[in-house]
Amino acid sequence: MIEVKNVTKKYGSTVAVDNISFDVKDGEVVGFLGPNGAGKSTTMNMITGFIEPTSGQIIVNGNDISKKQKKAKKDIGYMPENVPLYYELTAKEFITYMAELKMVKRNVRKQEVQEVIKEVGLEEVQNKLIRNLSRGYKQRVSMAGALIGNPDVIILDEPTVGLDPKQITEIRNLIKKLGQKHTVILSTHILSEVSQICERVIIINKGKIIAIDTPENLEKATKEKNSISITVEDPKDNMQNLKEKIKEIETIEFKRDNNDGTKQYIVTSSSDVDLRKKLFEVLPKEEIVIFELKKTETTLEDAFIKLIDKAKENDGIEKMQKEEVDNTQENDQIKNNVEEKEEKK
């Protein structure tokens, strides 16, 4: 269990992480989502004890990371961003070194190293120098370093960056497997990754948490309209008049002509109405043949963009309000100055 309480990190006057709080329960897979420079890595570095928060508290399995460092760090496996490795060591030597650093007992060390090598799929290259490994394998070595010692909590900072699609699926499956036994926190800016692997998502922007929820709920919450994609054969062009027949329709948008006599439209309604049944009833009467009818899902991507935009808007409003306040203050000052001058006269 990880508890992050009112954590702030400042670099000089810039605030990298601004008073964030959340917790991660045992066995949960949590995704940390945000645009570049949102404070994801900073937060992860604080949870792992690499950097100290300016204020606030981080508790890992009941141990405060800045006070009971040894105990807390023992429970964490960390795969940092940019996969730092010792290139002059072989994969096996590196993992063994990590095992020693993590205080894995001598009598089980060899066995555990072999188990981890097997788990991440490094058997074939275990005796090669890390320098000579491909990016995908380097990533796995780094992940092995995080897994060794069987820590309760595994923290992965952008684990799939720079991999090819096949490697990405492999790493994702590995993370899913890890999620069965460990608490996993991973950061990423790839959204499909999160909706596939994570049970909960924390969206962070400019150092502030703007949403914590399940991927499904986030998608639902940010959904404003139901939209349906429909492909039809419509020789008499009756689609344009459909609005009059079905009152619930808000917009009908022509999307494209498929050049085989069929056309694609996007039909929207408010989110509490499902148009599909009505469309099936009405369209045949209008001599429109349905080829395809599909409800388009809002993706996490949409949710993410909406949330970020919303945060920006709020920022803008705050700024405007501030400026207004500044302006009124300035006006007051000018007034005072004028009054003073007049008094002097």
Add this chain to the structure above:
Amino acid sequence: MWAVFKKELKTYFLSPIGYITIGVFMLMYSIFFYLTTISYGSVYLGDLYYATARYGLLLMIPLLTMRMFSEERKNGTEQLLLTSPRSVSSIVLGKFFAAVTIILITILFSIVYAIIISFFGDVTIPTLIVTMIGFLLLAMAAVSIGMLASSITENQIISAILTIGILVAPWFLIDMSEIFSSIDLIDKFLGFATGTISIADVISLLSITVMCILITIILIKRRKTVK
């Protein structure tokens, strides 16, 4: 400490640095062996160690210490070290003793010269041992200074130049004022080279070592909050 020590020592021999350091040290020993004993027909080994110490400090210690923390910081591997349950002190000490071990190896190799001399005259073993102990203490102080320099920058060149500067500057500063002799390491080795142990020298070399190690530990711990 042991884990870091083992890995560091291994790394010295996986890269050329370990071999080069030992090799060049042996070359220096050999050259000064010829210059200080053979060419004078002398059996006194103090000058050999003094000359090697002087130029070894200048050239080899910075080479040995420049990568200690700079490289870790540049490659990001310090993240692995500092997020492990090991304490900062054990990491620093592990690295420190690994570097000192390289010097210790060269000292042990240098016994060869004493063996050669013993064919031509008497080697005073106690004197030799005192000189070697002094050499080791001197190397420890120099390594700790190099390590400190390495912990403040991620650039290995800067770290090496800084170390050379700190080690060599007192040689010339002494001419300006006697005060600087207190920070001149080689000056403290002079006694050992003649076979005399002075408590003052031992304490000052050891205290420089301990001080630099402590500052290194403090700096690395402190970086956590400002980083």
